[in-house]
Amino acid sequence: MIDRRDFSADANAPACWAAKGSPSLTESLRKIAKRPKERRRLVAGQPRPSGWCAILGQSFTTLLDSLAQPAGRRDVRPSLSFTSRSNKGFQRIKPQGGAAFSCPATSAATHASTHQPSGLRRVSLQLTDFPLPQLSYTLPLLTILLFLTTLITSAQETIHLRDGRSQSGTILSQADKGLAFEFTNQTTGKKVQMNILWENIERIEFPSSLLLIDALSKPTRTELRIYAQLWQELEPWLSRPDSRTAELGLVYAKRLATSGEQMAPEQALDLYHLIAEHAWSAQHRTTAAREKFTLMLDMGQQRKALKELEALAQTYDDPGYVIEAKYVLASRAFEKLKTLEAENPRWQLDDDIRPVRHQTFNEAIDQALYPLLFHGHLADPTARGLLLISEVYEYVEDYPKAKTYAGDVIRLYSESSYEPAAQEQSKSLSKK
Amino acid sequence: MPRYSPALFVFLLLACLGICSAAVEVPAPGAFLELDLRNQAVAAFQQGDFEKAEGLLLAYERDFGEETSEEIATFIKKSYALIALCQITNGRPADAAPYIDKALQHKELLTLPVYEELSYWQAVLLLQAGDFRAAQQAFGEFFAQSRFPLARRLEALSIFGTCYVMQGYHRTAAEFFAHQIPNLRKAKGGAAYVSRATVLRMISLVQAEQYDEAFAWMLEVYPRLEELDQMVTFQMMALSLASHYMDEEKPYQAIACMQRIWPAERLLTRQREKLSALEQSYEELKENSPLEQAKLFQLDGTIQRIKREIENFESIPDFDAALRLRMAMAFQQLERYREAALIMEDMLQRMEPSPVVESASLAVIQCWSQLQRWPRAVKAAENYLQAFGDDATNKNLPQVLFMQADAMMQQELPRDAEGVFANIARSFPDHPLSNKARFMSGFCQLQQDDNEKAIQTFSTVMENEAKDSSLYEDAFFWTGNAYSYSQLYAEAKAHMADYLETFGKGKARYESQAAFRMAYCTFCEADYPASISEFRTFLADYGPSAPDRDEAYLLLGDALLGEGEADDGIAAYSTIRPESTRFFEDGYFKTGKAYKLLEEVPTMRQHYQDFLEKYPDSKRMPEAVYWIGWTHVHTGELDLAKKAYWDTIVAHGDNPELYAIEELLMGLPKIYKRGGPDAMSELSSALFSQQIAAEKAKKATLHLRLLWANAMLKRREGKDQDAAILLLRVAHLVDPEIHNPQIVADAADALAAKGDYKVATKLYHELRKWNPISFLKARAYKGLGMIAQQQKDYDEAIRQYRAFEKQAAASTELADIQLRRIGLQMQQKDNASSDVVADLEALLENPVASSEHKAKAIYLIGEKLYSDGAYLKSTAYYERVYVIYGKYRDLVAKSYYRRGEALEQLDEKTKAYEVYHELAHRKDLADYREAQLGRRRMDALSAFAPTEEEDDEKGGQP
Structure with a gap:
């Protein structure tokens, strides 16, 4: 019996087939197969699937032609384009009146047409649309279809609306207010274009090609030109939710920075800047800000980096970059302090080293204090800074102060993700 | 129940009044005027001409109110509702109050929507009249009406709670809102009232002095701050809470509150945007649904509240500066001066000069000084002077300059510090700090060895100071020291004697130091008998607690020996305490020297052996060994001299901290040299055998030292290769x-x-x-x-x-x-x-x-x-x-x-x-390559050779 695991490539496979107690596919198909009249009626006018069917060739097309769609069943006469998000038993839902969609050809309330979803879903829909001839043919055919389909990467995006509906298709362009979207009307088989406002979109499901997956998981083995190509494709979606653009961008920038190629670090800086400004996810923006600042320091652009930092610190709008940059400075100063003292174990006696040591120590503390003093409502960055200060004081064996700062995290930022580490630190310090 | 449109409203109203063309009876000729009036009024109302309708209805009531006709009476009863609604619509809700009351007395004649509207307005008018108790009751009754629309009921609930606040029942209000906010969240359309309830709860908690609850509430609400309409009010309550915690000396809580308050500009921008959006909604509603009076009233209320909020907030001067300063003060309460200084420094960079900023600038200098971060303190002072230094009337300038100079002194920059101190004295002659600054500049001059200038400066200090002040005494005393440093011993002595007389024995703060200085000056003048007497007097008067005691004994011993009183001198030296180290060792070795002069060789030897035994760590240990060796050499016991060296080297040579051992090893050749021509090879053998012994005994450091000493010996003998190998x-x-x-x-x-x-x-x-x-x-x-x-x-x-x-x-x-x-x-x-x-x-x-x-x-x-x-x-x-x-x-x-x-x-x-010619003809340079090159160039330039005439003129010199 075929179960949901066979549809592993399509996470959106209808839940009914995996649901406990729901009839098996075999059973469903048997019922469908028992309606020969309906089958015949459906053959005529059945639109030929395109795309992946063309890949599979004529034999498949012939097979499909032989399948009949039973008429009169509500669940095989889908309404305009959209499936229910709840998707129980693959219901089709007629669009509600007053939907925000603008559909140039038809009115949403009255139109009913076939629907061709992407990828494997298309296959599964086909299967419910069209009752298969005999079970004996079904299994091997299904296996072939499924196997072949999984090879094909879906190139379509799926838009999920706030009202629960979703549709797969192709995004043609985007603008400030919304995007232009194209999909194939199931009934007429014609391509439909519509504009969808951003405010109505909950999220967009972008396809993840194997190329992208590889690029993200195996950065050292992926060539830079592949990254460049992927970036070009995904870059327009940088500021949209659920896009993997920022993630790609960060990996790409890292590769550029360490590639050793001429001008590659400068390109990496540009990338980081773009992501820090426009990425949808705050976490990505923060990471990009931190990496950018670190790269500037590594490239010897300390003065420029600090100047930029000072200018940004004057505004309160998005302190993320400044916080990250100051943390980088604090961490670096701490590392420098450790190196300095390791190289100069009797620094207290050295008139040249002593002031440098003091300056480095103070730099580490002052920079790490930044979020506490100016953005103390941000729990995680502040707690992180306080914990670093505690570590610095512990290193210089000022245990009372180290305990104070670890205690600050526990007392003021117990909700932060650094609280457990602060507890550990506090426990360890209590023995000193 | 759907919200009614104007058309529906009119229909319902007219329906409840039974005014439909089919129901009107044809009046009798005598009632025509009445009916006419009635119809005109109704028509005006239908057409939306509420002004006209109100006038006609009021006229009807006036003219026909006494009629006994049931129909007329009924119409009049029903018209009360119409009149009230006209007056509300016409913007005179206060006039509508009596008509609302009258209409509600006949509620059976009213349809539900009308009843709802009038009930609501009744409550609103009570509220506007300030009868909060009655208003609260009315709103409570309104809320209890389950037939009324939920949105309206929620509004009523919100105002019900507000009435607690208006009546001063803050605790009850806080509890009420705490209970209702979750319900409001769950209710459909309730989210709009959550914002108001949140703010009101905060106000209530603070007013009720339930500060800890208010603190917890603030923390809970903060992540959703932007959902609030009256964000400024909420934040001001947070500020009030912070002030309370500052007063209660709970700085952590105060800091937590202040961290969650936005900067002024950000707050105002956000509220202005909010206000603009609300005003737009209001206008749109007014245009599209003018009869949505309740909604308009609610919106207008919010708009007015936000406007007032903005207005009040804008009038607060230096909000950001004050907030940051308070935050800094909270950290100061925690003695976290670094944090306080950093906050204030940032503040100063961002903000325009103001009294608050000036106060903070001063505090920054104090904080950095407290932390002993002198460069930052100096920089902070410079920044202050740049921002506020031009104002000659600024009373803080001298203090700032003083702190700056003090920080410079701490950084060991006496020249810079002197300049600033002198500037204070010069620029602010009448300020209390002026003379103190002058004194400090004199002190800096002493540090730069400019003693003469220091004397003049101290003199000026004394001229400008009251004689009974401590500063006067300081200047007096240090003048004496300055004379001493300048080696003007007579002047120094006289001045110190004057000091003691002026300030009195037993009262002068520097009494013992002055007495010592006088004896010291006498000694420096080589007047040993007098210095002996003075030192003895000093030691007798000031005893073991005098700070200069050990030095006094050393100098006393020197003076006594200088007078040939060796025993007394040695006795003086022996009183010097070992913890004074330098003076003690000086005294010890001078004692040894005394024994040498007295030719008490065995005593001398024992003296140094005792030193070795007790103080092997001393840097002068090799010197002691040398003298022991000398005593043996003096008595012709060269081997014992060598033994003395070797015993010490072997006993202490494995201690890496005793660097003096290397000195001893370097001293060996001098001892061995006395032994004759084979002395160096004997030494070399001795070094080698000791080296082997040390290696066997696993005395790694001793072994290493001996290897090195051997290498030095080889080098000394010109055997560089052997030395290199070692x-x-x-x-x-x-x-x-x-x-x-x-x-x-x-x-x-x-x-x-x-x-x-x-x-x-x-x-x-x-x-x-x-x-x-x-x-x-x-x-x-x-x-x-x-x-x-x-x-x-x-x-x-x-x-x-x-x-x-x-x-x-x-x-x-x-x-x-x-x-x-x-x-x-x-x-x-x-x-x-x-x-x-x-x-x-x-x-x-x-x-x-x-x-x-x-x-x-x-x-x-x-x-x-x-x-x-x-x-x-x-x-x-x-x-x-x-x-x-x-x-x-x-x-x-x-x-x-x-x-x-x-x-x-x-x-x-x-x-x-x-x-080139000269070069080529210098015989002493003939072997140098340049000479050959010069010859070639000379040949190349032969055409330019000077003629004989030219040569004669120059006397053969180029």
Whole structure:
């Protein structure tokens, strides 16, 4: 019996087939197969699937032609384009009146047409649309279809609306207010274009090609030109939710920075800047800000980096970059302090080293204090800074102060993700 | 129930009034006016002409209110509702109150929507009239009506809670809102009221002095702050809470509150945007649904509240500055001065000068001073002066300047500090700090050894100070010290005597120091008898607690010995306490010297042996051993002398901390030399056998020391190769962390000479790392520089040579290293020429530089000028070399030749020829390559040879 695991490539496979107690596919198909009249009626006018069917060739097309769609069943006469998000038993839902969609050809309330979803879903829909001839043919055919389909990467995006509906298709362009979207009307088989406002979109499901997956998981083995190509494709979606653009961008920038190629670090800086400004996810923006600042320091652009930092610190709008940059400075100063003292174990006696040591120590503390003093409502960055200060004081064996700062995290930022580490630190310090 | 549209409203109203064209009866001729009036009123209402409708209805009531007709009476009863609604719509809700009451008395005649509307307005009017209790009841009753729309009921609930606040029942209000907010969240459309309830709860908690609950509420709400309409009010409550915690000295809570308050600009921007959006909604609603009076009322209420909020907030001066300052003060309460200073410094950078900012600027200086971060304190003072220094009436200026100068003093910048102190005294003569500043400037002058100036300054201080002030006494006393430092001993003594008389014994704060200083001056004048008496008096008067006690005993002993009273002198020395270290050891060794002079050799020997036993860690231990050896040599016991050395070396030689052992080892040759011609080989054998013994006994440090001493001996004997071999062994055994840097340096040099640069570099680095104050650090820099130069890493070599120059300013090798460095820089043509020439000129002024170094320096200046194209100038330098430094022939030859080339560049071919001629004919330079080159050039320039006439004129000189 075929179960949901066979549809592993399509996470959106209808839940009914995996649901406990729901009839098996075999059973469903048997019922469908028992309606020969309906089958015949459906053959005529059945639109030929395109795309992946063309890949599979004529034999498949012939097979499909032989399948009949039973008429009169509500669940095989889908309404305009959209499936229910709840998707129980693959219901089709007629669009509600007053939907925000603008559909140039038809009115949403009255139109009913076939629907061709992407990828494997298309296959599964086909299967419910069209009752298969005999079970004996079904299994091997299904296996072939499924196997072949999984090879094909879906190139379509799926838009999920706030009202629960979703549709797969192709995004043609985007603008400030919304995007232009194209999909194939199931009934007429014609391509439909519509504009969808951003405010109505909950999220967009972008396809993840194997190329992208590889690029993200195996950065050292992926060539830079592949990254460049992927970036070009995904870059327009940088500021949209659920896009993997920022993630790609960060990996790409890292590769550029360490590639050793001429001008590659400068390109990496540009990338980081773009992501820090426009990425949808705050976490990505923060990471990009931190990496950018670190790269500037590594490239010897300390003065420029600090100047930029000072200018940004004057505004309160998005302190993320400044916080990250100051943390980088604090961490670096701490590392420098450790190196300095390791190289100069009797620094207290050295008139040249002593002031440098003091300056480095103070730099580490002052920079790490930044979020506490100016953005103390941000729990995680502040707690992180306080914990670093505690570590610095512990290193210089000022245990009372180290305990104070670890205690600050526990007392003021117990909700932060650094609280457990602060507890550990506090426990360890209590023995000193 | 759907919200009614105006058309529906009118329909319902008319329906409840039964006014439909089909239901109207044809009036009797006498009732026509009444009916006419009635119809006109109704028609006006239907058409939306509420002004007209109101007038007609009121006229109807006036004219027909006394009629007994049931129909008319009924209409009148029903018309009350119409009148009320007209008045509300016409913007006169207060007039509607009595009509609302009347209409509600006949609620059976009203439809539900009308009843709802009138009930709501009844409650609103009570609220507006300030009858909060009655209003609360009315709103409560409204809420209880389950038939009324939920949105309206929620509004009523919200206002019900507000009435608690208006009546001052804050605790109840807080509880009420706490209970209702979750319900409001869940209710459909309730989210709009959550915002108001949230703010009201906060207000109530603060007003009810439930501060901890308010604190918890603030923390809970903060993540959703932007959902609030009246964000400013909420934040102001947070600020109020912070103030409370500051007063209660709970700075952590205060800080947590203040951290969650937005900057003023951000708050105002956000609220203005909010206001704009609400006003737009209001206008749209008014245009599209003018009868949605309740909604309009609600919106208008929110708008007015936000407007008032903005207005009040804008009137607060320096909000951000005040907030940041409070935050800084909270950290100061925690004694976290760094945090306080950083907050205030940031504030000062962002904000325009204001009294608050000025106060913070002052506090910043104080915080940095408290933390002893003197450079920051100085900078903070500079920033203050830049922002506020131009205001001559600023009363804080002297204090700021004083703190700045104090920080400079702490940074050991007495010259800078003196200038600032003097400025205070000069610019603010009447300020209380003025004379104190003057005194401090005098103190700084003392630190710079400008004693004469200090005396004058202290004198001025005394002139401007009351005689009974402590500052006067300070100035008086330090004037005496200044005389002493200037070696004006008579003046110093007289002044100190005057001091004691002026301030009185038993009262003067510096009594003992003054008495000591007087005795000291007497001693310095070599008046030993008087000084003996004075020291004895001093010691008797001030006893063991006097700070200068030990020095006094030392000087007393010196004076007594100077008068030949050896026993008394020795007794004085023996009273010096060991913890005074320097004075004690001085006294001890002077005692030994006394025994020597008294020829009490055994006593002397025992004296030093006791020292060895008790104080083996002393740096003067080798000196003690030397004297022990001397006593044996004096008695002809050379072997015992040697034994004394060896016993100490063996007993203490394995202690790496006793660097004095190396001194002892270096002292051995002097002892052995007395033994005759084979002495050195005897010493060498002794070293070797001790070395083997130490190795067997696993005394690693002793073994190492003996190896090194042997190497030094070999070197002394001219056996450099043997020395090198021994030092290479030393190199593999030495631990730079613990062993004498002298040994490390010698080992590293040996490795470098052998070409083992890697290990040598490592040793040099370790030498520098573990000996930051040793003069041998310079050897490390020199060694590293030379290795780098060998490896053609010229930048590194230059860097190391520079470090050497900085470290060893008084070294005899300085000039040599400087020349090396400059030579490398000249090879690296990107170095600034001004630096190189300036360095070379400075070398010429260096008293330690030899003439050869100077000759080289002059030659290099010439080379630099030549390479820069300054040929004429270069000729002067080249000439200077061969004229003045003739004994350095290689340089002379080069200088001749280069001068010739320079003259050729200047197209002075004849002069060039003459120079080459002179070079070629110098017999002492004949073997130098430049001489041959000069001959060739001379031949090439033969056409420019001077004629005999020219030659005669010059007297044969080029």
